Amino acid sequence: MTKEFPASFNKWIDKVKTTFPENEKLHRMFEKCFTNTYTTTLQQTEDGLPFVITGDIPAMWLRDSTSQIRPYLIVAEEDEEMARLIENLVKLQTKCILHDPYANAFNKSANGAGFQKDKTAMTSLVWERKYEIDSLCYPIQLAYLLWKSTNHIGHFTEEFRQALHQIIHVFQIEQQHNELSTYRFERENVRQSDTLNNDGKGTEVSYTGMSWSGFRPSDDACLYGYLVPSNMFLVVVMDYIQEIGAKFYPEDTALIEKSLQLRNEVATGIDNFAKEAHPYYGDVYAYEVDGTGRKLFMDDANVPSLLAAPYLGFCQTEDDTYQATRKLILSRENPYFVEGTLLKGIGSPHTPDHYVWPIALSIQGLTAKTTDEKLAILEMLIAGDGGTDYMHEGVNASNPAEFTRDWFAWSNAMFSEFVLSLCDVYVKGSPLSK
Template sequence: MKILALTFLLLFAQVQSQSSCPDYSEYSKARHPPYSSGTYALPYQRLPPACRTFNSTIIEEVINSMSTLIHDPDLYRLFENTLPNTLDTAIRWRGVAANNSAEELTFIITGDINAMWLRDSANQLQSYHVFLPTSPDTTTDSLSSLFRGVINLQARYLLTSPFCNSFQPPPESGIPPATNGASASDTVFPPYDLQKVFECKYELDSLAAFLQISTTYASITHDTAFFTKFQWVHAVRAALSTAKAMMTPTYDANGAVLNSPYTFTRLTTRTTETLANDGLGHPVARDIGLIRSAFRPSDDSTTFQFLIPANMMFAHYLQPTSDILFAINETVLGQEIRDFGTSLRDAITTHGIVSVPSAKDGNETETIYAYEVDGFGSSLIMDDANVPSLLSAPLLGYTNPSDPVYLRTRNRILDSDSGNGNPYFMRGPVINAVGGPHAGPGMAWPMASIVRILTSQDDDEISKTLKEILASTCGLGLIHESVNAFNASRWTRQWFSWANGLFGQMIYDIKDRNPGILAQSFQ
């Protein structure tokens, strides 16, 4: 009873403090004063402190300290709006588990849907990882607490339905389950509970996201004791088991069709919203060591199920996950995960690197990373804006920005004009960036431009790309999901907290790598 009473009081206090606050999904569509003094006169898009979903003294100090480093008034206003956007708007609920008052829970939404995506929530907090303390912080009103709460809730979700990507609010929150009209016709195996799951698109990067936020928290705070509590080890086992199950090929050695551990069909007019072959997806080959992903991080279905960026992300985060397991004496599981990470990297090198006609001379060939392969020899040469992407491979930690294969891949990703480029690189007078099938041709994603900057070692490229991002907000002072490359007034999702936080993270990264860029004028 005491635990339930504490949960109720926390929820009641949150509701009371924000009952008179505006709905940010509407608030963010309008311009609010004061305006920046630059050409774009960007508005101040933050809610009053009492209406913010989480207030952090550390982040406010960072925002204030950057005012002397960022000389362009419009760029500073964009940073001021974006870095805290997840904290201001998307921490939908914080509390504790009903059966254990020591188990913190953090429920984070991406935007106007009361559902939590594993990938998005991990990346939304990733923007604040550099501000975590380098020793354990057990206070419940801290950035550390937010991280622990997301890790705990993601562990619960993985133990509930490990093939699913998006989940309902925890019962402790008192928030009713959200309705997903798009999933009304879904036929999914294994089945799931609509009261617990919002959508069940199996995406390998969702499993990787759980490892990402876990290892990020551990590497900075050195709080390995946290991982001995609650359900983390069981959730790691569930993620590993799910990934290994999704190495199941389409056919056995005799050519018989095998039962897939996951199938998905949806009645839809969009081909990217369902899987071919009655939910099996495009066939994949046997014994090549890669993991299938039915859907991409864009929530679009894969063409060929061996999605290389997702395999890269999973492979990278297996190593630091094994470090945690060894530190807490889970040595058997730790060794299994470490060995799996090594074999997965070998498989990516063997099957994910393909020979293609040279971009400079079509009579010659060069090796690059494919976006997707099937193991039968087919490959998809493109990239998508959503992370993990091929462009983000160094950001994920899989490789370094000077890797020759990565550099050749990058050159193609950021080109659509040579006949050997990326069909989803959008060019125009407003912004030049990778897009994808999710928003369609012509719609460039600022998120991809941000990743381009984070993975660039060229100051001119960084400055040019930053100037395009600044010009693409249509005067709203927020990073949109996508923007028409020819018309800045055509955009999708003005409130996309992940992309906003990533922009703030990128500016803070420039402060350390290329501080002179922040002294430039972008007027």
């Protein structure tokens, strides 16, 4: 069941129409995609907080809920009700993290839905307990950008401060996963990418300074435990914590000191273990490493990704290593780069072969340096809707009528953010807005 979107959305719908006056399909697609999270995925918990389902799955992912609501920060600059809604989402995400910082997705109430048979420390409030670094980074990003966009600070509560300490603690434990972590995850009778090997511990790793992640933002298992794009995101949000701590929790010097130390250790780990000289492209980043010398050179469509490093704020778009990495992952050197008769871009092992992800195309557009590349990507996204006016998870690069997930609000939100960037509209405080 859908509901009406606020009148404040019309300013941005009209902005797209005036920027692209002749493109009626884009007008229609943007309006539907931009409003999709608000009109179809917003629910409410028993205590009145906004619960954001991912679309066709009735659970709230910490990652997806942040990404789905992020374009509405632009609306919230002038719409106080929207700002309060986002503030309350941060409060719910904070409660979820304090309940279980290793969980990636939650139920609206303690109803026992989801993957309760998984061999891990499930509770009735947890839908899924795949540990992913990015699940703990995204709520910090949303809290920070809400402050920068609207000057709202009601989400910087004592609970939020406790959650920041909990997040740092988990990241520190997972820097020494083999020795210190008690996290285990196994799912029986599924493909290998849905479970962890080694009795639920995952592939063995050696210390690097980076923090271990069991799963990628696709919810697929990591091949090697140090997921480089997620560690890049970790570095960025530790900077956010230092700024938040200095402003709102100045007496908590431990918070500032621990976040700075962790940030520097992870950044050094990325420099020392995640870079390699490619014979053709020069110095590039690996996607995953294990600290023993094994490296995986690829990129996945889900964010955080290597392609998204400037979008996340880890580096500038012009950075030499990023540009070299970008050339590699947007080529056939990346096993998940797809070229079809209509679309070309990054896909994922999470979806069938020859499927491009609109999320990755939107990120490519947001981080492209030339207008020509941006407009070419826009044309592909418009052509890749499968006749639905919406974005999807993966799309057959030669036949967009074949796609996964009819209702995938994260993809709709990423498309919206990319289209707004073409109108020179960005979330205030976000890296690409500078």
